Amino acid sequence: MTRERRLYTLIAELTYLCPLRCVYCSNPTNLAAHPDRLSTADWLRVFQQAAELGALQLNLSGGEPLLRRDLEELVSGAHALDFYSNLITSGVPLVRARLVSLKEAGLNSVQVSLQDSVASESDRIAGRESFQQKLEVARWVKELDLPLTLNVVLHRQNLARIADIIALAESLKVDRLELANAQYVAWALENRSALLPSQAQLDAAREVAKAAKERLKGRMEVLFVLPDYYSDRPKACMSGWAKHYLLVSPDGLALPCHLAHTLPGLDFDNVQERSLADIWQNSTAFAAFRGEAWMPEPCKSCERREVDFGGCRCQAFHLTGDAAATDPACSLSPKHGLITEARAQAQQSPLIPLGLRYREIRR
Amino acid sequence: MSAPALSLELKPKLAPKSKLRLDPKTGKYLLLYPEKGLLLNPTGAAILKLCDGEHALSAIVATLAVEFRGEPLVLQEEVLTFVQGLLDRGLLQAAP
Numbered sequence: 001m002t003r004e005r006r007l008y009t010l011i012a013e014l015t016y017l018c019p020l021r022c023v024y025c026s027n028p029t030n031l032a033a034h035p036d037r038l039s040t041a042d043w044l045r046v047f048q049q050a051a052e053l054g055a056l057q058l059n060l061s062g063g064e065p066l067l068r069r070d071l072e073e074l075v076s077g078a079h080a081l082d083f084y085s086n087l088i089t090s091g092v093p094l095v096r097a098r099l100v101s102l103k104e105a106g107l108n109s110v111q112v113s114l115q116d117s118v119a120s121e122s123d124r125i126a127g128r129e130s131f132q133q134k135l136e137v138a139r140w141v142k143e144l145d146l147p148l149t150l151n152v153v154l155h156r157q158n159l160a161r162i163a164d165i166i167a168l169a170e171s172l173k174v175d176r177l178e179l180a181n182a183q184y185v186a187w188a189l190e191n192r193s194a195l196l197p198s199q200a201q202l203d204a205a206r207e208v209a210k211a212a213k214e215r216l217k218g219r220m221e222v223l224f225v226l227p228d229y230y231s232d233r234p235k236a237c238m239s240g241w242a243k244h245y246l247l248v249s250p251d252g253l254a255l256p257c258h259l260a261h262t263l264p265g266l267d268f269d270n271v272q273e274r275s276l277a278d279i280w281q282n283s284t285a286f287a288a289f290r291g292e293a294w295m296p297e298p299c300k301s302c303e304r305r306e307v308d309f310g311g312c313r314c315q316a317f318h319l320t321g322d323a324a325a326t327d328p329a330c331s332l333s334p335k336h337g338l339i340t341e342a343r344a345q346a347q348q349s350p351l352i353p354l355g356l357r358y359r360e361i362r363r
Numbered sequence: 364m365s366a367p368a369l370s371l372e373l374k375p376k377l378a379p380k381s382k383l384r385l386d387p388k389t390g391k392y393l394l395l396y397p398e399k400g401l402l403l404n405p406t407g408a409a410i411l412k413l414c415d416g417e418h419a420l421s422a423i424v425a426t427l428a429v430e431f432r433g434e435p436l437v438l439q440e441e442v443l444t445f446v447q448g449l450l451d452r453g454l455l456q457a458a459p
Binding site for chain 1: 378379380382384386387388393395396397398400450451452453
């Protein structure tokens with residue numbers, strides 16, 4: 001991947017609807033404000049325009065993309081454009097015959113989410129019975145010789161079972177296991193005190209993941225993503241604002257990331273009104289946090305400004321109220337205390353189990 | 364601990380998750396896999412085009428020696444290192 005601005009990946013969030021109610025869903029919390037507005041033809045046009053801009057990867061995501069009845073047609077369109085297509089799914093609702101159709105339409109790979117290695121816990125976090133179905137879907141993916149990524153979001157309620165999670169992934173012959181600690185934005189931010197792990201939990205889990213990564217080399221790729229609350233340096237969110245990624249929301253907004261439409265004062269264009277190339281090159285919202293001109297201190301003079309780009313704009317806004325602030329996950333941020341306070345709280349176990357707020361449509 | 368050297372009889376092939384394609388923007392080849400891609404130099408692209416499960420490593424080295432007019436022993440080292448790296452990452456597999 002080049003360091004220059006170049007669109008590589010289109011993330012098509014086909015719908016925000018989902019049968020699951022995961023407590024750390026990365027969709028915006030005002031789901032109802034972004035209903036499905038794009039037709040099959042609209043999406044196919046967006047794919048075509050993204051390919052012309054240079055995009056090579058297409059993530060078909062959501063919500064639950066399987067809820068789109070035209071998914072086969074969309075996969076087929078992506079295949080005709082020579083995209084590497086990746087279906088990012090909960091596996092609900094799916095029957096084997098539909099997966100066969102998706103493969104025949106040219107789907108390149110499948111990412112299935114799993115919430116835990118224990119059925120009751122997985123179902124509790126997902127807010128719905130789904131564990132057995134997910135395992136079944138994972139088996140179908142392998143039977144059809146499609147590459148399988150298993151994504152497990154980690155948090156204080158499942159980190160202790162990381163070895164069991166890895167063993168389960170091994171038994172499913174997963175090609176790529178993403179052990180990704182929750183990102184504390186959107187729904188996960190609302191549930192932060194119930195989900196944020198302690199330092200000790202993380203350290204222990206990281207060792208297990210590291211050993212597994214070495215042991216499974218060549219058979220299963222193991223990724224362990226630390227939460228930025230414990231890394232002292234912010235994540236290079238989306239590899240830089242509007243640099244390599246473009247996301248289209250179910251209602252047609254072209255966005256630099258999953259939650260950019262939750263930031264105030266930015267006017268995002270709709271793909272029904274403007275071409276992707278025009279948006280990519282000329283949109284003022286895309287220009288807002290590109291490069292370094294927008295950066296405050298300490299980012300502006302920091303030697304890491306081209307490494308992490310000041311971190312996550314959405315985290316900055318949702319924690320400090322200012323989207324142009326240094327990401328508080330950075331220990332150099334004047335607002336880093338917001339992170340260290342949350343961390344300090346997470347070192348103690350709550351006396352009573354904290355309630356979880358499930359994803360829901362709020363009207 | 365270093366892995367045992369690869370046999371020249373081994374016939375590598377792209378793993379199901381790997382896709383080799385030309386980037387029309389740059390004219391260079393990329394190896395795509397879930398959510399990522401490797402930018403390939405001309406040698407890397409030439410090697411991967413021959414990773415079809417039919418060509419043994421010895422044949423790949425011989426073909427490259429002609430194509431790139433390289434010293435076969437140097438090329439062999441380069442090919443083995445490259446292929447081993449991609450086998451370790453699960454992007455290539457050994458054909459049966």
